[in-house]
Amino acid sequence: MVPTVEWKDGAVRLLDQSRLPEKVEFLDCRDYQTVARAIRELRVRGAPAIGVTAAMGVALGAQSLTATSYDEFARGVTAICEHLAATRPTAVNLFWAIERMKRTLAGLRAQPVVEIKRRLLDESQRILDEDIAMNRALGRHGAALVRDGQTILTHCNAGALATAGYGTALGVVRAAWEQGKRIRVLADETRPVLQGARLTVWELMQDQIPVTLITDSMAGALMKSGLIHLCLVGADRIAANGDVANKIGTYSVAVLAKAHGLPFYVAAPHSTIDLATASGNQIPIEQRKPQEVTSLCGGPPIAPLGADVLNPAFDVTPAEFVTAIITERGVFKPHEIADQFGS
C-alpha cells in the first residue's frame, strides 16, 4: 500500500483519496491551510487518518512561525490548532491529535523555539507510527473473532486509507488474511461519497484479498440469504457509554445484523474513544452539502435541479447493537470501554 499520509521533503504528502480509484495522485501540502482544506474536501478522510494529518498540519504550521519567544510562538500554534480543529466536527481523533500536539507544546515551555519546532515534528511522526502500531495490535485481537471461510460485511472505508496504515476494520481483515484464513469481504459502496466502492474495494484488491462490491441497499437481503457471517466497521467517535458514531448507514447495518443474529463489531484505537462525551446523542453530526447526493464524482446530475436533500454524514449506533469493540488493548463489550480507557 502507498502511504495515506507522510512527511516528504518538508511537506505533508497526502494520497489524494478524492481521485481514487481512477488516479493515484499525491497532494503536497506546504502550509497548514492546505492541510485543513484537504481534510475539509475529503482528500484525506477516515478518523485516524484525519487525526494524524491534523497533527502533521500543526507541526507544519509551527515550522513557518517567525516568533522567537515561547508565548508568541504558542499563540501562533494555538491559532493553527483552531484552524485545523474547525475542519470537521464528528471524528474525535482530530481533536485528540490536536490536543496531544498542544500538550507537547505546553511541556516544552523551557526549550528554545527551534527545539520546540523539531519536537512538534517528532511528535506528529510518533502519532503516525503509533497509529500503525495500534492498528496492527487491534488487527491481531480482532482476527481471533474471524473464522476460516467467513464472509465479512463492512461499511465505508476503515482501512489503510482511513488510517496512517494497515487499517482498523480492514486491519482485522488483513490480520485474519495473514493468518491464512480464507475470508471474503462484502463492501457496501457507502453512498453518498462511495468510500466503500472507491477505497475499500481498491485497497483490498491491491492486497489481493477477495472483495465483492454491493450497494448499501443489498446488505439486508444478503444477510437473509445467509451470505454474511459478521459485520465489521470502524468508528469516528465512541462515547463513554459505548455508543458509536460512524459513517451514515452504519446504524442500519447494525439493526439488520441484530435482526439476523449476526455479530456487529467496531474496530477502533483509543484515539477514537471519547470519554468526555457521555452518550452518542451528544456527538455532533456533520451535515454535508446536497451536491454529494445529487451528483456523483463529477458525473451528470442524478436528481432534478432544486431537489430538497438531507445529507447527514454520520449516524450513531447505540451500544446495545454493538457486539464488541476491538481495540489495540483487546476486545471489549461497549459498556466496558469507560473502565478500560478511563484515566
Place this chain on the structure above:
Amino acid sequence: MVPTVEWKDGAVRLLDQSRLPEKVEFLDCRDYQTVARAIRELRVRGAPAIGVTAAMGVALGAQSLTATSYDEFARGVTAICEHLAATRPTAVNLFWAIERMKRTLAGLRAQPVVEIKRRLLDESQRILDEDIAMNRALGRHGAALVRDGQTILTHCNAGALATAGYGTALGVVRAAWEQGKRIRVLADETRPVLQGARLTVWELMQDQIPVTLITDSMAGALMKSGLIHLCLVGADRIAANGDVANKIGTYSVAVLAKAHGLPFYVAAPHSTIDLATASGNQIPIEQRKPQEVTSLCGGPPIAPLGADVLNPAFDVTPAEFVTAIITERGVFKPHEIADQFGS
C-alpha cells in the same frame, strides 16, 4: 404528468425513463422488438407499467402479421408473447398482461384476423385504462392510512411512472395530498439505478408534493430520529402467502420499520398478485449487469476496474414484515390476500 405509455399514431409511445430527470424524451416503438428492448433497458420500468407496455407490444406485433388463417396468426402472436415475456423475470404483471392478451386471442378464434387485430388493440388499451382506475381506487383506500402531518418513506419509484398513471405507493400519496393532508415524502435514492432520485423526486416535484431525497443508507438513522411515520412501497410480485418481491433494498426498509415500530405498507393492484407462486422464495430474482453498480448514468467509473460485484435487482420481504397490502379492492393483511384474490 406526461403519460408513461400510450398508443400514438400507430406506435407504442414510451416516456424514456432512462433519460429522466435530465431530459423528457419519448421513444416511439414501431415494432414489438423495440418494445421488448425498451423493457429490458429500463426505458420503461415499474411492474404495472411493464405489464401495460407488454400488452401493447403484443397488440403492436399482431398488427404486422401477414397471416390470414387464425392458426397461423395465433402462432405468430404466441411467438411475440414469448419474445416479450423473456425480457424481465421478476415483475409478474408482465406475464399477467401477456396471459390476458393470449386469452383475448383464444376467445376470438371465430373472428376474421382483421377483427382480432382490432380487438387486441382494444384489449391493450383496456389494460391501460384499468391500471389507472385501479391505482385511483387503491390510492383512495390507502389514503385512509395516512394522517395529516405525516412523513412517508418510499423506496424506488411506485409512481405514475411505474404504472400507466397515478401510481401505486405514490397513488396513495397523491390521494392523501388531494384530500388536503399536509404530508411529506422521503425518497430513498434507490441504488443502483436511482429510480428514487431520478423518478420519484421528479414526479412529486412536478405535482408540487413536498419531497426530500435521501440515500438508502439514511433511512435507519432517520427512523431512529423520529422523522419517518410510515413506509409505503410498491411491489413487483406478491406471492400467495403475502411475501412481497420489490426493488432491492425494500427488505432492509421493512426490517428497519419493524425495529422502529413503524407501519410498512405495500400498494399494488391485483395484477401484481401471483397466487400461482406459493411463497416469496419461489420468485425468480433478476441479476443485472455489474456496470449498473460500478458506474452511474454515464458518469465516470466509481469502482476499480475489474471489481467483483453482486447486483440482484430485487429482494423478497416476508409477509411478517408487511403491515398491510393496499389494493384496489381495499386494504388487507398479507395472509388475507389468497382468499381475497382467489378465484
